[in-house]
Amino acid sequence: MPILKKTGIRSTFFPDGSTQQQVEGAEHEQREDVSTSDGKNDDNNIVLIAFEENDPENPLNWSKGRKWLTTTLLNSMTLIIGLSTSAYSPTTDAIAEDLGVSSEAAIVGMFTFNAACSVGPLFLAPFCEMVGRRYVYLFGFFAFTAVFPMLAAGTNIGTMIVGRLLSGLFGCIGTILVGGTLADIWVDDERSVPMSQFTFVAIFSTIAAPTYCGYIVERVGYRWVEWVHMIASGTLFLIELVLFKETRGATILAQRAKKLRKETGDNRFRAPIELESESVKMLLHKSCTRAIMLLFREPVILFFGLWIALAWGLVFLFLTVIPLTYAGNHGWSTGNAGLPYIALMIGCVLGYISGYWSDYKYNQATKANGGRGVPEARLYGAMFFAPFFPIGLYIFAFTQFSFVHWIAPTIALVPMIFGIYHIFLATYNYTSDSYGEYSSSGIAGQGLLRNMLGAVTPLFGSQMFHGMGYQFAGLFVALLATLLAPIPYVLFFKGKTIRAKSKFASATTGLADEQHDTVANAELGNTVQEEKTAGN
Template sequence: MPALKKTSINASFFPKAFPEENDDERSDREITNEKGEKHKIILLHFEEGDPEDPLNWSLSRKWFTVSMMTCLIGLSTSAYGSTISGMSDEYGVAEVVCQVGMFTFNAACAIAPLFLAPLCELIGRREVYLTAYGLFVLCFLFLALGQNVETQIIGRWFSGMFGSCGTILVGGTFADIWRTEDRSIPMSCFTFVAIFGTIAAPVYCGFISERVGWRWIEWVHMIASGILFIVELFFFKETRGAKILSGRAKALREQTGDNRYRSPSELESESIKQLLKKSSTRAVKILMGEPVIFFFGLWIAMAWGITFLFLSVIPLTFAGNHGWSEGIAGLPYFGLIIGCFIGFATGLWADRKYDQVQRDNNGIAVPEYRLYGAMCFGPLLPIGLFIFSFTQYAHVHWIAPIIALVPIILGIYHIFLATYNYTTDAYGEMSSSAIAGQGFMRNMFAASFPLFATQMFKGMGFQFAGLLLALITAALAPIPFVLFKYGARIRASSKYAVADGQDEHQVRETADRTLAEKNALHGSA
């Protein structure tokens, strides 16, 4: 067994149960053996360079661990939208009824992590991820073989419940396998994969439905996801350092008969009831009690709702104005894909800008420095919506609204980055609960918007429906500018946020444990 040394573990999904204690203080604890004798514990940690420490894994293993699962679940999320037309015709129901399946998927993504996250804390990520992903694959049987719309709706609920592990909870794995100084690019890549997966499926799913029928959309994704599941069974390893150390401590106790060996997580363990309370009640309390969290949550919820709304709107508008077939009407999503690539590149610029300003500030990190990207690119969302709306005429060349999709997704991309980066930095150990609250709001918006997309754009007209969305997002666009100017003052008056006078190094160390939920939380992450 590798040697043991005291080093930190970035593995906890929730804040520590004993945040005020350091390792030396916990090492001074005593346990009582069967004879009633007290002995000091022996606290286990990874040695530097330990190959079993997930932080020391190879780059290829780290990338494989999280990227493919997230991408395939994201593709499956939006692929359902391409089945709705054929499903509606076969079942003889209105399309809006079939849209309920989109609602149930995202609603499950909003609720399920509150219960699945504590399981990761208690039994480890591997068991939860593989079990959930295996069940996610089986859910395709409901969708591919279902003989009525009720089966589709129920199947989508369970698909969202189990798929949330690979889109929302998987963000926690980043804190397990990447060191703080190495995490900017991986997190940007994860954001890209989560958003890309959500918007890319309609490009090819329309052709599948057109050529071989809508059920084959589900079969294709089941085959791809099933192959990945088999691969993950063999290659996906436990990423929580706390779980690995707990296994070592247990093995040492069994091999030596010495009951003093303990891992840090065994001293910090909480009951499932405590973890559930922490992951739900505190999230709602902070969401409703902190204006910054609420308005940032509203902003990202609106952006993610528009993303899912456009899964219905893009085929509707291009088929209606230009007479395109179902397959061809999915090609405009290439505009969103191009915007996603630009978002990734400009996101790296925003990270470099943050590092530069931090160095100029004597190395002190200020949360407001995270807002440069949102201030530069966030306003592109309402601008893109306005252009998209008023190019929705049959006599306007089809390339014009496709070009408008680029600034729309670019704005959404930076809203995501700014929301989760700022929340993580500004709320320290409370940011996990704050992000959970924002994630709940975001996924509920994503669940609801597709239900009225068709009626809204047909009833109001393509132009004025888009104009309404542009005006709402324009009203939210000043948020990063207001926070950039007044953020420090707001944080100073908050009982949850980080004040300027606090130790920034301590704050960032605490934030590392919640940084993983940045994705957190794309519902599609």
């Protein structure tokens, strides 16, 4: 039998797939089962490793301080990316004038950013399965930061449009991966507060940038909008580079297995993910086809996708409409026309606070159900608060007259974003609870709809409100919001029946039997457990 080196790596070994032995120090020369009788390692006799109980390297066992540090780093990244998303909107008129193009051409940069965000997750997310989250985050955020000089110093509209496309492609990491990363480090009953904070930051950052970017454009020019955000993004990247650690347990185990092989000379040590590894082509194929398949085959995912798409589309529509209406009706300057966004920020804060009531109702329903989660209980917030979305739109529409004081439409923005906030919470939480291992694919499909509509609406916002008139254009979008308002009520009363008929409904809800799970896995070509939640 060969003499193998000692290692101090703590691991749990499963040499025969049935016996679990706790090993510390791993003194392999004393173990008969790590080598074959002829003195050679048998690579067919795999030794799987797993985390020990209370293993400090398991992200779920990290200290509260480390978990909150990681959560803060993730939210900070989302904040910077979200601010940069909408910071471009106040600069479009200045870009058009400086580069000698139409305002419509300048607005295309808004389209390319969101369009890239809609398809980017389908291509970037699978790489987490190959290299882990840390490298994807750091590479994506570094590339996102590196694009700012291209936008700040661009001398033609093509450069600006391509720069925004690249920003959206790399910046989508701030939404698509964060949910899954929080699931890596927080157990289910601790995750609601970190997830609520992430949702708040994602929405708040998108609507906050116009409040100050208009003044930057007026005082020092539109190019400094990009330089300011580059400085903030670059500083944060250096902090992330030092403090952000790998959170994906499967990747940590793969790294541990690699160290064991190197230190012991035994090539049979493997992490489970190494046995499940797939080619890049297969990962990309699964990522794209699963999301689209669920989007069009599952009514719950489709209608929630349409609802959140309308909400997000209107957020970006109003990035164009708010300065337009306040400048047109009240003669406000570029800088002052960004101040009404403060009302949106207030509505977002109120949404975050009221979200704790939604969590309370969900916890009550879970206790009443013997500790098993009830997906429909995630809809209380949407049923009570989402109707404020169309209500705010109606008020905004019918206060669009120059003789009406500016405070009236500004107040209307508060209930509008308040309702949108609860649409986001309901969509992501209900989809995650109902579809379990398939939820990340379902949310990716909804994200495709959401970001594509968010990409399109700024292209026609100005023409729509000028052509139809401020009042009737506002009425039109309010009617669309009203049309989709019954969704949470229908699912609250009929959701259990709908889920029971779904092949892909999560087995954790107690409605999908083994046969359904087998069929669903076969149809999706998915034999690997996905993370329960995903970014957005």
